[in-house]
Amino acid sequence: EIVLTQSPDFQSVTPKEKVTITCRASQSIGTSLHWYQQKPDQSPKLLIKYASQSLSGVPSRFSGSGSGTDFTLTINSLEAEDAATYYCHQSSSLPITFGQGTRLEIK
């Protein structure tokens, strides 16, 4: 099983800050890594697919990078509405696994 480890677990940030969340895989997964945003009492929403592919309707301040074992989700100029928990997800092999999540609090 591929283990995904996110860091940090929690971050308190101010609006307009730049935020970087990392996801490290226990073995190489190419670019089979996706990012989700889950706001309180909502279901997860796909933000970035295949490490760096942006999606229609997702604000351009969200971007992803990385390949192999190390991946990054970057949020440029954070907004209050970005308060959420962010998860990475690998689809390289079964069982499909998720990172433990990174909770962002807006000061």
Place this chain on the structure above:
Amino acid sequence: EVQLVESGGAVVQPGGSLRLSCAASGFTFDDHAMHWVRQSPGKGLEWVSFVSWDGGRRYYADSVKGRFTVSRDNSKNSLYLQMSGLRTEDTALYYCARGGGLLDWFDPWGQGTLVTVSS
């Protein structure tokens, strides 16, 4: 609008059974693989099961293998999860999600249905 709506969650005793449903709309259901993912209260996400577009391939997490069965009825645009031998650790919010394929992204997700296993 693409939409997934789960139902069937309930409080059930350990060892009991339950059937979850997921109604799909707004897209061609039989063009897509589907997944079940669960989230224990206050916890992270755990993939549970996959079914291919035609129901011909099914995969399960080890934690539910032999106890849960995924199925779909493309004529009704519906996905199901038959759960038996329920354990307290199965307590979670169960989401259905559309997949790009077996090993692909999940988009969108339903709002979830809550299963509570307790005596």
